[in-house]
Amino acid sequence: MITDKTTLKEVFSNNNNFDELYPDDIRSLSRLHWTSIEIAKRAGRFLAATPGAKILDIGSGVGKFCLSAGYHHPDCNFYGVEQRGSLVGIANQVQQQLSVANVTFIHANFTQLDYSAFDHFYYYNSFYENLIDESLYIDNHIDHSESLYYYYTDYLYGVLKQRPQGTRLVTYQSSYERIPAAYRLVESDVDMLFNCWIKYR
Ligand SMILES: C[S@@+](CC[C@H](N)C(=O)[O-])C[C@H]1O[C@@H](n2cnc3c(N)ncnc32)[C@H](O)[C@@H]1O
Numbered sequence: 001m002i003t004d005k006t007t008l009k010e011v012f013s014n015n016n017n018f019d020e021l022y023p024d025d026i027r028s029l030s031r032l033h034w035t036s037i038e039i040a041k042r043a044g045r046f047l048a049a050t051p052g053a054k055i056l057d058i059g060s061g062v063g064k065f066c067l068s069a070g071y072h073h074p075d076c077n078f079y080g081v082e083q084r085g086s087l088v089g090i091a092n093q094v095q096q097q098l099s100v101a102n103v104t105f106i107h108a109n110f111t112q113l114d115y116s117a118f119d120h121f122y123y124y125n126s127f128y129e130n131l132i133d134e135s136l137y138i139d140n141h142i143d144h145s146e147s148l149y150y151y152y153t154d155y156l157y158g159v160l161k162q163r164p165q166g167t168r169l170v171t172y173q174s175s176y177e178r179i180p181a182a183y184r185l186v187e188s189d190v191d192m193l194f195n196c197w198i199k200y201r
Contacts, residue, residue, distance in 0.1 A: 008098065012037065012071050018064065021094050026062055033138055035065045035124050035172065039194060043170040044069025044078075046187065046196045047120045051075040056118040058110050058156065059083070059126025061138075063091030063103070069122075070103040081106045081113055083142060111152070115159050120168040127152040128173075153178045160199075167199040 011017045015037040019027045035043070043065060047055045053076045057065045060080025070078045080103070082088050088107040095103055106113070110126075129137060130149035137144060160169065161180040169183060173193050180199075187196035 008071075011098070012041075012068060018068070021097060022062060022090065026090060029138060032136060033129075034061050035068075037064065037068050039172055039190075040065045040068035041072060042189075042194065043122050043172070043196075044072050046170055047122060047168050048073035048076040049120070049168060053077070053119045054079065054117065055120045055122065056081060056113075056115075057122045057124075059124070060087075060091065060105060062087050063094060063105060065122050065124070066091070066103045066105070067095060067098060067100050070100045071098070074102055076102065078103045079106060079118065080104075081108055081110045083107075083109050084138070086141070087138075111155050115163065121160070121163075122170050122172075123156070123174055124172040125174040127156075163199060165199055165201055169197040169199075171195045171197070 011021070018037045019030050022030075047053070048069065055069065055076060055078050057078070057080040060066055060082045063080055066078040066080040080091065082091070082105060085107050088105045091105045095105070127149045130144045130146060130152075134144075157178055157180060160167075160183065169179070171179065172195075174195075179197060182199050182201050183197040184200045185195055186198050188194065
């Protein structure tokens with residue numbers, strides 16, 4: 001239970017402490033499927049560029065990026081869209097426990113959103129689950145297929161292409177070829193797995 005500021009600070013500075021907030025089965029998926037607290041903090045710092053910015057995590061899982069970034073940047077608003085209702089439920093529970101007010105989780109397919117409502121984006125290779133071995137799936141409650149992978153990455157490419165100049169994007173463990181050419185790479189780390197982009201035209 002989070003009861004005082006010191007404990008809260010410890011939770012947001014250590015990935016294992018943060019993962020302790022989740023049920024065992026969710027925690028066991030962490031290494032493969034959820035952003036670490038360290039990466040979430042770095043991504044948040046880049047995306048929270050101006051007060052009031054609205055930042056969307058495309059495929060927010062159990063909310064680690066949004067909750068961490070929301071805690072560190074209370075002057076911005078973070079949104080997570082997630083297709084699995086069970087994960088949205090868990091993200092909401094942990095949000096309540098942490099009392100982070102500037103985060104909203106949306107249960108939907110990312111193709112259903114109006115992107116004019118958001119300024120900047122975080123993307124942790126959310127559709128890759130369609131290409132991996134079944135034994136590594138988060139669960140079997142949704143359809144997986146190679147064609148879905150290409151449909152979603154093409155859709156996201158189209159969304160990013162439409163966004164205005166100045167849009168910021170952080171990609172983690174994602175392929176460069178699915179990012180429109182109008183995005184300039186401005187920072188790269190973790191063997192080029194962590195990448196920060198700004199749309200320049
Ligand atoms: C690699 S996990 C990343 C979770 C979270 N962004 C994080 O960094 O901790 C990808 C998530 O995207 C979700 N996802 C995949 N396709 C989606 C879609 N079409 N619409 C909404 N969510 C999707 C999956 O259910 C999964 O929870």
